[in-house]
Amino acid sequence: MEDIRFERHFRTPYSEGYYIMQGNSLQNSTRLGTIDIHFTTTAVHGTLILERELEEAELTKLIEQIDEDLVLSADMPRDDFLVSVYVGRDVGFYSDEYFAGESGRGADLSDEDEV
Numbered sequence: 001m002e003d004i005r006f007e008r009h010f011r012t013p014y015s016e017g018y019y020i021m022q023g024n025s026l027q028n029s030t031r032l033g034t035i036d037i038h039f040t041t042t043a044v045h046g047t048l049i050l051e052r053e054l055e056e057a058e059l060t061k062l063i064e065q066i067d068e069d070l071v072l073s074a075d076m077p078r079d080d081f082l083v084s085v086y087v088g089r090d091v092g093f094y095s096d097e098y099f100a101g102e103s104g105r106g107a108d109l110s111d112e113d114e115v
Contacts, residue, residue, distance in 0.1 A: 004065060014039045035066055039076045046083040053087050
């Protein structure tokens with residue numbers, strides 16, 4: 001696919017995650033999806049989450065580009081590249097800070113109920 005670039009989101013010794021961006025410039029780009037790549041001793045596993053459906057030809061080109069740009073460049077031996085593909089939408093981002101805030105509000109409500 002044309003005008004695709006990958007922005008690394010995280011990296012561990014055996015895994016990497018990338019945002020897949022589409023557009024010619026930083027100002028004119030949108031997120032197409034994400035790819036998480038996990039390297040094992042014999043294969044590389046990918047979880048590709050797209051934010052919109054692609055034609056089969058576009059999807060296979062994208063997977064080939066991921067293989068060429070991200071998997072092969074990692075210089076890890078592999079017998080196969082196995083990719084699970086999902087189409088969905090981003091519904092939110094949650095962290096410990098979010099849940100700490102939620103439990104703090106819950107405690108405030110229960111204190112009011114006791115009064």
